[in-house]
Amino acid sequence: MSRPKIAIIGSGIAGLTAASKLHPDFDIQLYEYNDYLGGHTNTHDVTVEGVVYPVNTGFIVYNDWVYSNFNALMAPLAVERQAAEMSFSISDEVTGLEYNGRNLDTLFAQRRNLWSPKFYRMVADIIRFNRLSTEDLAADRLTADITMGQYLNRHKLGAAFTAQYIIPMGAAIWSTDEATILDLPALFFIRFFNNHGLLSVTNRPQWYVLKGGSRSYVAPLTEPFAERVHLNSRIDRVERRSDGVTLHFADGAEHNFDQVVFACHSDQALALLAEPTDAELSVLGAMKYADNDVVLHTDEALLPKQKKVWAAWNYHLGADKSKPASLTYNMNILQSFDSAPVTFCVTLNRTELIDPDKIIARFNYAHPVFSRASLAAQARYADIGNTNRSHFCGAYWFNGFHEDGVNSALRVVDDLHNRPHTAAKHRHESERVAEHE
Numbered sequence: 001m002s003r004p005k006i007a008i009i010g011s012g013i014a015g016l017t018a019a020s021k022l023h024p025d026f027d028i029q030l031y032e033y034n035d036y037l038g039g040h041t042n043t044h045d046v047t048v049e050g051v052v053y054p055v056n057t058g059f060i061v062y063n064d065w066v067y068s069n070f071n072a073l074m075a076p077l078a079v080e081r082q083a084a085e086m087s088f089s090i091s092d093e094v095t096g097l098e099y100n101g102r103n104l105d106t107l108f109a110q111r112r113n114l115w116s117p118k119f120y121r122m123v124a125d126i127i128r129f130n131r132l133s134t135e136d137l138a139a140d141r142l143t144a145d146i147t148m149g150q151y152l153n154r155h156k157l158g159a160a161f162t163a164q165y166i167i168p169m170g171a172a173i174w175s176t177d178e179a180t181i182l183d184l185p186a187l188f189f190i191r192f193f194n195n196h197g198l199l200s201v202t203n204r205p206q207w208y209v210l211k212g213g214s215r216s217y218v219a220p221l222t223e224p225f226a227e228r229v230h231l232n233s234r235i236d237r238v239e240r241r242s243d244g245v246t247l248h249f250a251d252g253a254e255h256n257f258d259q260v261v262f263a264c265h266s267d268q269a270l271a272l273l274a275e276p277t278d279a280e281l282s283v284l285g286a287m288k289y290a291d292n293d294v295v296l297h298t299d300e301a302l303l304p305k306q307k308k309v310w311a312a313w314n315y316h317l318g319a320d321k322s323k324p325a326s327l328t329y330n331m332n333i334l335q336s337f338d339s340a341p342v343t344f345c346v347t348l349n350r351t352e353l354i355d356p357d358k359i360i361a362r363f364n365y366a367h368p369v370f371s372r373a374s375l376a377a378q379a380r381y382a383d384i385g386n387t388n389r390s391h392f393c394g395a396y397w398f399n400g401f402h403e404d405g406v407n408s409a410l411r412v413v414d415d416l417h418n419r420p421h422t423a424a425k426h427r428h429e430s431e432r433v434a435e436h437e
Contacts (some may be wrong), residue, residue, distance in 0.1 A: 003027045006416070007247055007257040009235060009272065011061070012039025013402050014393040015263030016221055017073060017409035022416060023225040029255070030225070031247070032231035037222060043213030044296055044361050048342055054213030054329050055344050057296050059402055061086065063205035066195050067403045069410060077220040078213040084334050089311035090164055090171070091304045094319050097164060100245060100309045109308045118160055125161035130147055130199040141185040144375070149182035167197070168315040171325040174400060175292050175348060175367040178321045188375055192399055209335050239274040245389050261391045261412055265289050265366060269392060272331050279383040286377035287396050289366040292324055298342040299358040302328045304348060305336045324349040368396035386415035
């Protein structure tokens with residue numbers, strides 16, 4: 001008996017996870033629009049003085065606290081990892097403030113802050129926020145209708161803490177504009193911070209990068225089904241009928257399948273559907289994406305003025321709070337390029353300030369924009385998933401990160417195997433894991 005034919009559209013971590021789990025039991029075909037596999041897993045080789053540096057430009061780090069299913073996916077691949085530093089700095093162009101939270105020396109890198117009551121108030125508010133939010137989360141005092149702005153006001157947390165700590169932290173994590181952060185549900189925000197150890201000064205997970213760049217897992221993961229992978233695939237539309245699914249390609253080709261897995265972004269999936277249902281229009285339409293201009297370069301001028309403040313993540317605070325998040329990753333710190341003669345930087349949304357002669361490559365990465373509407377749509381997965389011969393996966397269904405892409409794909413795999421959502425169970429367990437560390 002022939003195996004059911006499954007089309008998988010998109011080769012980010014969700015598509016790769018779905019393909020790796022489905023190919024033993026189904027006749028899969030994986031279609032990718034780009035000329036490489038991996039989506040945001042995009043490592044760029046840079047040669048300097050005869051040495052090749054595999055610099056990550058999208059997916060960079062993961063940990064053992066909440067990336068349980070991603071780690072399980074990596075385990076049989078024998079990919080090596082190495083510890084990574086996850087320090088965070090702020091540079092405020094309006095006030096001139098710079099600090100790096102790694103230790104007391106970097107926190108007070110600007111020695112004038114030793115005599116600044118405003119700065120001490122911000123530090124005290126950080127400690128108070130960590131305590132209060134942890135307590136409120138444990139006591140189930142956070143409801144979905146309380147926004148971060150309302151939460152901060154309720155606890156009378158100061159303007160400096162809000163503007164120069166919590167907002168840039170959130171904007172950096174979700175690659176979104178600063179104005180959006182205060183409108184996020186406090187439960188979503190605080191639970192994420194708690195899971196990743198960001199509400200503790202000392203009890204934090206060890207973060208890791210993959211040796212040889214993040215892309216090092218792609219080849220061994222896809223090797224068993226490499227002949228079923230199709231790059232540079234231009235799909236115009238997906239037509240669904242009671243007896244099957246047809247993919248229509250830009251070159252006029254048509255391929256028929258029994259089921260289709262949309263492992264692309266929510267807006268891309270919606271655009272591909274020839275006749276989306278009302279539920280699909282409502283659910284997928286509520287989960288937006290925003291483009292980010294990403295540049296790999298060696299211009300140290302995009303890092304804080306004081307080298308002591310340089311961190312793994314370096315957030316730039318500007319005057320316009322409606323602009324997209326602006327930060328620079330110091331890849332020498334993140335990937336331990338200790339002997340590199342240049343500083344490899346990956347900067348989001350400050351392209352016009354980078355010395356053109358120091359630009360190595362440019363990319364455009366779209367990230368999910370989280371809002372009360374999108375989080376409500378996440379809860380409606382059952383309205384569109386595993387219906388009409390269609391399945392949807394991607395990190396946008398949860399928190400927007402690699403583990404979320406894996407978990408969303410495992411949910412689709414469970415559906416196609418007609419079994420309960422074991423992946424959802426693992427995800428809910430991961431939401432509590434930090435509490436027991």
